[in-house]
Amino acid sequence: MALRFEVLGRFNRARAANLTLPHFLCQTPLFMPVGTQGTIKGLTTNQLEEIGCQIILGNTYHLALRPTSELIDELGGLHKFMNWPRALLTDSGGFQMVSLLHLADITEKGVTFQSPVDGKPMLLTPEESIQIQNRIGADIIMALDDVVKTTITGPRIEEAMYRTLRWIDRCIAAHKRPNEQNLFGIVQGGLDPVLSYAIGGLAGGEDKDSFWRVVAQCTAALPEDKPRYVMGVGYPLDIVVCSALGADMYDCVYPTRTARFGTALVTEGVLKLKHNVMADDTRPIDPTCACMVCKNYTRAYIHCLVTKDAMGSQLLSYHNLFYMMKLSRDLHSSIIEGRFPQFVCDFLRKMVVLYAFFSLCHIHHVISVVTGIFVYLRELSCWGQGMSGSMIVFVSIR
Amino acid sequence: MALRFEVLGRFNRARAANLTLPHFLCQTPLFMPVGTQGTIKGLTTNQLEEIGCQIILGNTYHLALRPTSELIDELGGLHKFMNWPRALLTDSGGFQMVSLLHLADITEKGVTFQSPVDGKPMLLTPEESIQIQNRIGADIIMALDDVVKTTITGPRIEEAMYRTLRWIDRCIAAHKRPNEQNLFGIVQGGLDPVLRDICVRGLVDRNLPGYAIGGLAGGEDKDSFWRVVAQCTAALPEDKPRYVMGVGYPLDIVVCSALGADMYDCVYPTRTARFGTALVTEGVLKLKHNVMADDTRPIDPTCACMVCKNYTRAYIHCLVTKDAMGSQLLSYHNLFYMMKLSRDLHSSIIEGRFPQFVCDFLRKMFPKGDVPEWVCNAMEVAGIDISSCCAPFISSQE
Numbered sequence: 001m002a003l004r005f006e007v008l009g010r011f012n013r014a015r016a017a018n019l020t021l022p023h024f025l026c027q028t029p030l031f032m033p034v035g036t037q038g039t040i041k042g043l044t045t046n047q048l049e050e051i052g053c054q055i056i057l058g059n060t061y062h063l064a065l066r067p068t069s070e071l072i073d074e075l076g077g078l079h080k081f082m083n084w085p086r087a088l089l090t091d092s093g094g095f096q097m098v099s100l101l102h103l104a105d106i107t108e109k110g111v112t113f114q115s116p117v118d119g120k121p122m123l124l125t126p127e128e129s130i131q132i133q134n135r136i137g138a139d140i141i142m143a144l145d146d147v148v149k150t151t152i153t154g155p156r157i158e159e160a161m162y163r164t165l166r167w168i169d170r171c172i173a174a175h176k177r178p179n180e181q182n183l184f185g186i187v188q189g190g191l192d193p194v195l196s197y198a199i200g201g202l203a204g205g206e207d208k209d210s211f212w213r214v215v216a217q218c219t220a221a222l223p224e225d226k227p228r229y230v231m232g233v234g235y236p237l238d239i240v241v242c243s244a245l246g247a248d249m250y251d252c253v254y255p256t257r258t259a260r261f262g263t264a265l266v267t268e269g270v271l272k273l274k275h276n277v278m279a280d281d282t283r284p285i286d287p288t289c290a291c292m293v294c295k296n297y298t299r300a301y302i303h304c305l306v307t308k309d310a311m312g313s314q315l316l317s318y319h320n321l322f323y324m325m326k327l328s329r330d331l332h333s334s335i336i337e338g339r340f341p342q343f344v345c346d347f348l349r350k351m352v353v354l355y356a357f358f359s360l361c362h363i364h365h366v367i368s369v370v371t372g373i374f375v376y377l378r379e380l381s382c383w384g385q386g387m388s389g390s391m392i393v394f395v396s397i398r
Numbered sequence: 399m400a401l402r403f404e405v406l407g408r409f410n411r412a413r414a415a416n417l418t419l420p421h422f423l424c425q426t427p428l429f430m431p432v433g434t435q436g437t438i439k440g441l442t443t444n445q446l447e448e449i450g451c452q453i454i455l456g457n458t459y460h461l462a463l464r465p466t467s468e469l470i471d472e473l474g475g476l477h478k479f480m481n482w483p484r485a486l487l488t489d490s491g492g493f494q495m496v497s498l499l500h501l502a503d504i505t506e507k508g509v510t511f512q513s514p515v516d517g518k519p520m521l522l523t524p525e526e527s528i529q530i531q532n533r534i535g536a537d538i539i540m541a542l543d544d545v546v547k548t549t550i551t552g553p554r555i556e557e558a559m560y561r562t563l564r565w566i567d568r569c570i571a572a573h574k575r576p577n578e579q580n581l582f583g584i585v586q587g588g589l590d591p592v593l594r595d596i597c598v599r600g601l602v603d604r605n606l607p608g609y610a611i612g613g614l615a616g617g618e619d620k621d622s623f624w625r626v627v628a629q630c631t632a633a634l635p636e637d638k639p640r641y642v643m644g645v646g647y648p649l650d651i652v653v654c655s656a657l658g659a660d661m662y663d664c665v666y667p668t669r670t671a672r673f674g675t676a677l678v679t680e681g682v683l684k685l686k687h688n689v690m691a692d693d694t695r696p697i698d699p700t701c702a703c704m705v706c707k708n709y710t711r712a713y714i715h716c717l718v719t720k721d722a723m724g725s726q727l728l729s730y731h732n733l734f735y736m737m738k739l740s741r742d743l744h745s746s747i748i749e750g751r752f753p754q755f756v757c758d759f760l761r762k763m764f765p766k767g768d769v770p771e772w773v774c775n776a777m778e779v780a781g782i783d784i785s786s787c788c789a790p791f792i793s794s795q796e
Contacts, residue, residue: 037716037717037720037721039717039721039723041721041722041723042440042722042723042726044704044708044727045708046704046708066716066719066720067691067712067715067716071691071692071712074692075692075694075710075712081710081712081713081716082709082713083708083709083710083713279465279469280469280472280473282473292442292444296442296443296444296481297480297481298473298479298481300465300469300473300479301479301480301481303465304464304465304479305437307464308464309437309439310439310440310722311437311439311440311441314440315442
């Protein structure tokens with residue numbers, strides 16, 4: 001073990017902790033941006049530190065292809081290579097293979113696939129995945145799991161879950177640096193509650209009601225004194241809910257990917273900078289945001305850029321990641337300071353978007369019972385704002 | 399007139415000066431990066447200040463298309479729009495039209511072209527160009543000139559030169575903000591010294607705040623290039639800034655500065671960055687080259703920029719082959735290189751060591767002493783002894 005996990009505050013299932021990793025002392029709950037090829041698109045190391053990133057995720061598949069894990073090892077590891085002084089996490093490489101290579105096939109040996117470089121047949125075994133990750137040198141490494149989409153049903157799910165368990169033993173045996181790198185196991189099992197560290201196989205298209213229930217079940221069953229990482233999450237709302245249910249770590253391409261589509265994350269939800277109304281809007285993206293972008297640039301300027309220059313996406317990536325880091329900090333501090341329910345209600349109250357309402361109205365009672373945060377919803381029809389047929393959500397603490 | 403040009407030091411024809419513009423006190427010789435659409439690809443305002451940029455060039459053609467000069471004016475001018483606190487220069491729009499729109503046609507009225515937005519026939523007149531630039535609000539604005547490529551010969555050159563003189567009067571008449579924006583005239587005349595002389599004298603008669611030498615950097619041979627610059631700098635007034643448009647390569651900037659020019663602009667540093675090429679003391683470094691893959695040195699060990707202090711060649715090599723971040727870091731470094739070159743030119747002239755600086759520069763760039771003949775000829779006219787940098791000629795008579 002090469003980490004220390006110290007819970008500093010709680011509210012029911014939610015917890016705020018110090019996660020001490022070899023390269024950095026992190027505070028959870030936290031969001032990890034994805035730096036696929038050893039970089040987060042368009043942002044320098046200095047900017048990532050400014051933004052407050054604590055851990056960055058690197059994709060083993062891409063790094064193993066180029067520049068190869070052997071070269072990274074030779075050059076002193078990924079931290080040194082990309083000059084990132086804080087923490088790093090690498091995934092196993094399995095997910096990318098399955099999602100990027102339609103010729104990938106999973107057997108008991110491992111994942112067989114056609115090399116995208118030269119078309120040769122190749123095999124990624126649990127042993128190989130761990131060896132690659134050992135060379136890359138991240139603070140946290142992920143076991144190779146047999147991951148299936150949650151939208152699939154049938155015996156494949158059960159097969160994948162048991163295989164994941166067999167593979168974790170092979171991963172553990174292959175791990176050469178347990179005193180420097182922390183190997184996380186991944187819970188699989190689709191949506192079947194009978195089957196039930198990282199909670200994987202979610203964030204792949206399943207309905208939200210199933211999603212939160214699996215997270216709830218896993219966080220209830222996983223040990224209290226170890227970090228819990230929900231892979232591939234995600235939307236700010238999902239992160240708040242999962243944190244309320246007892247998860248600690250998240251990763252997702254969403255904030256940076258949506259930036260590349262011209263969308264900013266704001267208190268109320270999202271802001272689409274490509275929209276024509278932005279063309280002469282002299283306000284910052286979010287007047288309440290303290291980031292470099294909101295302090296220096298107007299919506300009008302960014303609108304002008306997003307329609308024709310990569311700089312627009314870059315500034316939005318900066319802002320969106322700042323938003324996610326602030327969300328992480330707010331979750332951590334509100335739990336420690338004993339005001340987590342107020343933070344959650346405040347968050348929901350501001351996020352007046354229909355999807356939040358609809359996802360809430362079906363599940364709010366159950367979540368309330370589970371999290372202990374009671375959310376009282378009242379529907380009002382047709383405020384005179386031209387939003388016919390929509391409903392305004394009033395949220396209060398009971 | 400809205401500038402002050404104060405020469406602080408000289409060496410023969412070369413001069414170092416303070417150029418005080420409405421938004422910034424600049425030191426010449428200086429290089430201006432091109433921020434085509436109100437942004438320099440991938441770099442934030444903070445980074446541009448870190449790098450030491452003093453003036454940025456905006457392309458009127460692109461800005462007039464989007465977001466339009468009227469909107470920029472409405473929002474308080476380009477400085478405010480892109481949040482650039484230092485100086486700005488806009489070109490007339492004419493060059494882009496001629497180079498980008500193959501249906502552009504030049505008549506006495508102005509430049510007729512097909513709008514790239516909706517295909518409608520449009521006309522850019524001297525009056526319209528100045529009005530657009532008045533709205534954009536840059537510290538320096540350029541007259542609309544009739545520019546022809548130096549590779550063309552025949553009566554078209556003479557026609558263009560005289561038309562440029564007629565158009566400068568229309569530009570002056572249309573200029574609504576002479577106390578805030580400096581209108582520079584542009585010397586045309588191809589490679590013909592007689593035509594160039596007529597144009598210089600015509601523009602000097604108009605007593606403009608500054609003068610540009612246009613129509614070069616378009617494919618002409620280097621020997622013709624330096625002679626035109628030498629002729630124009632000899633004839634233009636001592637006490638006003640001289641701007642060689644479209645230059646360029648670091649070597650060209652050193653030569654032109656020795657000949658008495660003060661200001662330069664070019665897409666070269668940022669464009670070559672996007673091809674994976676870095677500017678270094680010895681010339682250029684191609685980061686895409688395979689030998690870079692495991693080279694742990696910074697791009698330039700003598701460079702103090704953020705990129706050279708934080709990243710290795712190996713890392714950048716990895717990026718440039720697959721991520722825009724590579725180009726971005728190279729743009730940062732390359733512009734830093736150009737700003738340092740500008741500062742070195744300025745300070746070496748002021749501190750009375752300009753010839754040593756030039757020799758040092760040439761020695762590093764041509765370690766075998768193979769300084770091109772055109773440079774030797776130009777330096778002779780500039781009165782700078784570079785014999786210590788040049789390998790002895792092997793006389794054909796021996």
